[in-house]
Amino acid sequence: MTIIKNNDFDDVKELREILIKNLPAKIKAGNEKETANINELKTIDALNTCKFINFNSKERISFMVFDIDTMENITAKQYFKDIKGLYTYIIEKIGLAPTYILETNKGFHFAYHLKNHIFTHQQKAFNYLTLIKRGITKILNCDERASHRLNGVWRNPLLHPNFYSSYLNYELVDFKKFIIPKTVKVKKTYTNFKFNIKEEDLQKGSRNTTLFNTALKFAFSKENSSIDEIYSFINNINISRNVNLDSREISSICWSAFNYRERGDYKDNSSYEDRNINTGIMEFPKMRNLPYSEYVAETKIRQKLSALRTVNIRDKEKNKNQLLEVKQLQIIKLQEKKELEVQTTIIKLQNQGLKVSVSSISRLSGMDRKTVKKYYSSFK
Numbered sequence: 214m215t216i217i218k219n220n221d222f223d224d225v226k227e228l229r230e231i232l233i234k235n236l237p238a239k240i241k242a243g244n245e246k247e248t249a250n251i252n253e254l255k256t257i258d259a260l261n262t263c264k265f266i267n268f269n270s271k272e273r274i275s276f277m278v279f280d281i282d283t284m285e286n287i288t289a290k291q292y293f294k295d296i297k298g299l300y301t302y303i304i305e306k307i308g309l310a311p312t313y314i315l316e317t318n319k320g321f322h323f324a325y326h327l328k329n330h331i332f333t334h335q336q337k338a339f340n341y342l343t344l345i346k347r348g349i350t351k352i353l354n355c356d357e358r359a360s361h362r363l364n365g366v367w368r369n370p371l372l373h374p375n376f377y378s379s380y381l382n383y384e385l386v387d388f389k390k391f392i393i394p395k396t397v398k399v400k401k402t403y404t405n406f407k408f409n410i411k412e413e414d415l416q417k418g419s420r421n422t423t424l425f426n427t428a429l430k431f432a433f434s435k436e437n438s439s440i441d442e443i444y445s446f447i448n449n450i451n452i453s454r455n456v457n458l459d460s461r462e463i464s465s466i467c468w469s470a471f472n473y474r475e476r477g478d479y480k481d482n483s484s485y486e487d488r489n490i491n492t493g494i495m496e497f498p499k500m501r502n503l504p505y506s507e508y509v510a511e512t513k514i515r516q517k518l519s520a521l522r523t524v525n526i527r528d529k530e531k532n533k534n535q536l537l538e539v540k541q542l543q544i545i546k547l548q549e550k551k552e553l554e555v556q557t558t559i560i561k562l563q564n565q566g567l568k569v570s571v572s573s574i575s576r577l578s579g580m581d582r583k584t585v586k587k588y589y590s591s592f593k
Contacts (some may be wrong), residue, residue: 226371228313228377235275242266242369249366250461268324269364270454274331277346277375277383278367282320289320295457296321296376307391309383315375322368329380333363334452335398336445338406339390341385343441346393361440364460405566405583407571408450413454421466422513424458426452428470443467487537554578555588 233256242259243249254392259266268276281299282294287490291300296314299321303311311323333339342363350360370377408430428447432438438446444467451458458466491550558578562569574585 215571224377224379225371227379228375229237229260231312231381232260234332235326236268237270237273238264240267246366247364250459250516259457260371264369265366265529266369267365268367269460271284271364271448271458271463272333274333274342274363275327277327277342278322278324278348278360278362279346279353280317280356280367281353282317282356284354290318293321296374299323300376300378307349309387310378310380312380312383313370313375313377315370315373317368317373322370324367324370324380324389331385332576333448336449338385339568340441343445344392345385345388347439347441349388351393352391354387358464361444362460362554364465366461403446410450411455412454417453419460420456420458424456424463425466425469426514428467432470432474440467440471443471465519477526486489508579550589551584554580555585559589 236256238256239253240256240396241250241253242265243252244262244264246265248429254263257439266328268278279395281289283289283352289299299314300310301308303323309325313325314321314323330339331342344362346363349355350357351478395524399457408427409442410423414420415539427450428443431446435442444464447467448460448463449458451463555574555578557570558574562573565574571582571585571589574580574589575582578585
């Protein structure tokens with residue numbers, strides 16, 4: 214068994230070289246988790262100065278990173294005491310030493326270096342990897358939201374207390390036994406899920422809402438789909454259509470859709486626009502206890518639907534006014550026609566030396582007495 218010791222200079226140097234070699238040439242990084250997706254730096258500079266860095270990319274995976282914060286209702290740091298305690302636990306559970314382990318405020322991050330990059334457009338390998346991460350996360354009781362991710366922000370091991378094991382070049386087959394068999398056999402539903410997304414709906418300003426809508430429809434139409442399948446489906450659109458959202462945004466969108474379905478907020482197989490809603494003029498349900506990302510996505514969609522309703526009402530009102538104007542014009546034209554007919558008939562009677570009266574005008578013109586009386590008075 215590997216002896217846990219304090220890393221010496223050579224260990225730190227080797228780990229830095231492994232990270233530089235396998236991470237993209239430039240990565241986003243920062244000294245706070247919230248700002249680590251803003252500034253892009255050369256990887257070597259980010260590793261030397263930033264506590265939080267982006268691992269992998271939306272196209273390529275080189276490390277499987279996991280986060281463990283709690284164990285049996287206490288923090289992981291309290292439970293395992295130190296890195297050695299976690300290392301022993303991992304070896305006992307799965308028998309494979311992480312490439313490195315680092316300490317966080319409440320627990321630990323640990324990662325496995327992959328010999329061969331996994332490219333996300335390779336659907337089979339990508340799905341295999343997501344199942345492996347899901348299996349290890351469950352076996353070791355890791356934080357699901359952070360550990361299911363394939364790329365995004367994690368802590369920089371070089372700027373945190375860490376242990377580097379020198380175990381490198383893992384292959385996916387090494388983790389095959391940790392894939393948890395599905396208790397319910399589910400068809401690969403996303404291959405026959407029909408959807409049509411217009412190019413303009415994938416531009417900035419509408420792309421998040423569009424992908425959220427699509428993820429929600431997929432989640433409800435495929436009721437047994439896992440978060441990994443939803444992520445795989447949406448990320449495939451993200452890559453193939455060059456949407457250019459980072460993995461954190463994709464993950465947030467997919468988790469929002471997944472959670473909506475799991476809470477049972479909407480009926481199965483109903484589209485997002487067609488869901489049963491029953492509050493207020495727009496009949497939207499109240500937004501209770503939503504994560505910020507879900508709140509923003511839901512708000513944008515509601516604004517869009519409300520705007521569409523307003524336009525429809527406005528159009529209906531406009532059409533109504535236009536019809537009214539046309540009707541009024543028709544009435545005026547009819548009145549003018551009848552008035553002219555009465556006037557013409559009066560002239561005919563006068564030319565013939567006949568008595569001009571309501572009765573004589575009515576007989577000669579063929580109009581009823583009431584109509585003649587209405588217009589005859591203006592010529593007296």
